[in-house]
Amino acid sequence: xxxxxxxxxxxxxxxxxxxxxxxxxxxxxxxxxxxxxxxxxxxxxxxxxxxxxxxxxxxxxxxxxxxxxxxxxxxxxxxxxxxxxxxxxxxxxxxxxxxxxxxxxxxxxxxxxxxxxxxxxxxxxxxxxxxxxxxxxxxxxxxxxxxxxxxxxxxxxxxxxxxxxxxxxxxxxxxxxxxxxxxxxxxxxxxxxxxxxxxxxxxxxxxxxxxxxxxxxxxxxxxxxxxxxxxxxxxxxxxxxxxxxxxxxxxxxxxxxxxxxxxxxxxxxx
Amino acid sequence: xxxxxxxxxxxxxxxxxxxxxxxxxxxxxxxxxxxxxxxxxxxxxxxxxxxxxxxxxxxxxxxxxxxxxxxxxxxxxxxxxxxxxxxxxxxxxxxxxxxxxxxxxxxxxxxxxxxxxxxxxxxxxxxxxxxxxxxxxxxxxxxxxxxxxxxxxxxxxxxxxxxxxxxxxxxxxxxxxxxxxxxxxxxxxxxxxxxxxxxxxxxxxxxxxxxxxxxxxxxxxxxxxxxxxxxxxxxxxxxxxxxxxxxxxxxxxxxxxxxxxxxxxxxxxx
Numbered sequence: 001x002x003x004x005x006x007x008x009x010x011x012x013x014x015x016x017x018x019x020x021x022x023x024x025x026x027x028x029x030x031x032x033x034x035x036x037x038x039x040x041x042x043x044x045x046x047x048x049x050x051x052x053x054x055x056x057x058x059x060x061x062x063x064x065x066x067x068x069x070x071x072x073x074x075x076x077x078x079x080x081x082x083x084x085x086x087x088x089x090x091x092x093x094x095x096x097x098x099x100x101x102x103x104x105x106x107x108x109x110x111x112x113x114x115x116x117x118x119x120x121x122x123x124x125x126x127x128x129x130x131x132x133x134x135x136x137x138x139x140x141x142x143x144x145x146x147x148x149x150x151x152x153x154x155x156x157x158x159x160x161x162x163x164x165x166x167x168x169x170x171x172x173x174x175x176x177x178x179x180x181x182x183x184x185x186x187x188x189x190x191x192x193x194x195x196x197x198x199x200x201x202x203x204x205x206x207x208x209x210x211x212x213x214x215x216x217x218x219x220x221x222x223x224x225x226x227x228x229x230x231x232x233x234x235x236x237x238x239x240x241x242x243x244x245x246x247x248x249x250x251x252x253x254x255x256x257x258x259x260x261x262x263x264x265x266x267x268x269x270x
Numbered sequence: 271x272x273x274x275x276x277x278x279x280x281x282x283x284x285x286x287x288x289x290x291x292x293x294x295x296x297x298x299x300x301x302x303x304x305x306x307x308x309x310x311x312x313x314x315x316x317x318x319x320x321x322x323x324x325x326x327x328x329x330x331x332x333x334x335x336x337x338x339x340x341x342x343x344x345x346x347x348x349x350x351x352x353x354x355x356x357x358x359x360x361x362x363x364x365x366x367x368x369x370x371x372x373x374x375x376x377x378x379x380x381x382x383x384x385x386x387x388x389x390x391x392x393x394x395x396x397x398x399x400x401x402x403x404x405x406x407x408x409x410x411x412x413x414x415x416x417x418x419x420x421x422x423x424x425x426x427x428x429x430x431x432x433x434x435x436x437x438x439x440x441x442x443x444x445x446x447x448x449x450x451x452x453x454x455x456x457x458x459x460x461x462x463x464x465x466x467x468x469x470x471x472x473x474x475x476x477x478x479x480x481x482x483x484x485x486x487x488x489x490x491x492x493x494x495x496x497x498x499x500x501x502x503x504x505x506x507x508x509x510x511x512x513x514x515x516x517x518x519x520x521x522x523x524x525x526x527x528x529x530x531x532x533x534x535x536x537x538x539x540x
Contacts, residue, residue: 079470201439227314230312
């Protein structure tokens with residue numbers, strides 16, 4: 001099982017790459033290929049659009065690569081997502097793709113293109129507290145499809161997104177069909193009022209309203225408001241679910257933390 | 271000419287209300303009615319949704335009110351916009367409505383409902399440096415329809431929005447038809463990478479792509495990135511215009527500052 005790591009948004013830290021290599025090497029049947037593009041840097045990004053796209057297209061087209069693992073989030077995968085799924089090489093169809101946060105743009109577009117994708121931990125997570133477990137869980141799924149890595153209460157078909165990313169892909173070519181699907185959301189580093197505005201936008205979508213239910217993962221590192229918002233993240237999500245007629249299905253084990261579980265998109269073959 | 275001030279999002283400061291009253295009283299033919307709801311406070315908002323909606327509906331239905339002036343931005347008008355335009359009283363149709371920033375949700379929905387709306391300075395702007403001139407300009411338009419108050423290069427039909435607000439209303443019941451229209455955008459207090467993401471989202475919209483051109487107002491108070499983004503706000507907007515085939519029409523005199531000019535929505539009668 002060969003897993004290629006590329007960075008479609010921001011650069012991977014070298015120490016994170018080394019730590020993930022150590023974890024992978026201690027495990028049988030797993031070879032990691034860290035693409036040198038992961039360490040490029042141009043302003044905010046892991047190299048210019050062309051370099052990030054070329055590395056991604058290269059590993060997608062490589063028949064010896066079994067899985068593509070997005071190095072980390074940040075911002076930028078939306079800038080190359082359309083081009084990444086254009087004229088898909090056949091080899092791209094026989095592998096799995098995993099990441100979360102900003103990588104959600106790719107997960108969405110790749111799912112629409114018929115590829116097997118999953119929302120789950122990324123290599124950069126190894127630097128989190130308890131991050132070894134997150135990386136091990138990601139490999140449990142990528143290498144062995146071990147069901148213990150999965151979010152425990154998911155009712156397939158399912159999707160999982162960072163809320164800001166979900167809001168930003170509605171109406172674009174990347175938007176999946178949520179009809180009858182469970183939609184898991186998580187957020188990090190957004191004020192309560194922004195979460196409220198995002199939920200207004202997302203639950204106004206006719207497509208999102210066709211979801212079977214919305215479940216809320218972690219909402220971490222919420223900056224303090226100048227005046228307290230007086231509703232917490234769960235109350236905000238429940239409010240907009242009620243206003244839009246979408247079932248609120250409770251909390252979910254996804255988010256920007258080491259406990260982030262894997263969510264496979266759609267109704268994909270095992 | 272009676273102008274009613276209500277606060278559909280955050281509370282108006284009492285000193286701002288007093289200063290605006292002084293400016294209005296020094297002017298003939300202009301009576302300001304500052305609704306007491308402007309000073310309510312519940313968490314982030316100028317009172318609960320019901321109170322903000324009731325005050326707005328009250329002044330909309332009042333035949334003696336010639337114009338409704340939104341007190342300030344912040345966040346929250348989207349929470350009551352749908353309800354505000356339901357079963358419109360006849361008196362609501364014979365008045366003008368003005369504001370910007372978060373009030374853009376109302377401008378959009380009210381325009382869709384056939385009301386006369388304009389993007390322009392608000393009472394709270396009086397506390398800005400040079401804010402007296404912004405308030406005088408708003409009254410020049412509201413009271414006299416003085417063309418000197420207007421953004422000088424607008425080619426009607428036109429729309430103007432805060433970029434975040436525009437992104438958040440795409441796909442909702444509030445979204446106007448931008449076909450053949452000039453679309454002015456402005457932003458405040460968003461990182462460069464967020465501006466880039468917003469422009470990705472907005473220019474992915476088929477509706478926005480039918481606009482005749484996009485013009486960029488001020489983008490103020492951009493927080494510094496951990497690494498420099500290496501493209502300024504104009505380069506970002508030009509990039510996404512080029513990628514989406516929308517004409518970039520240059521800069522515009524709108525934004526979160528005292529020079530903010532008035533932009534009437536659509537092709538409205540004089």
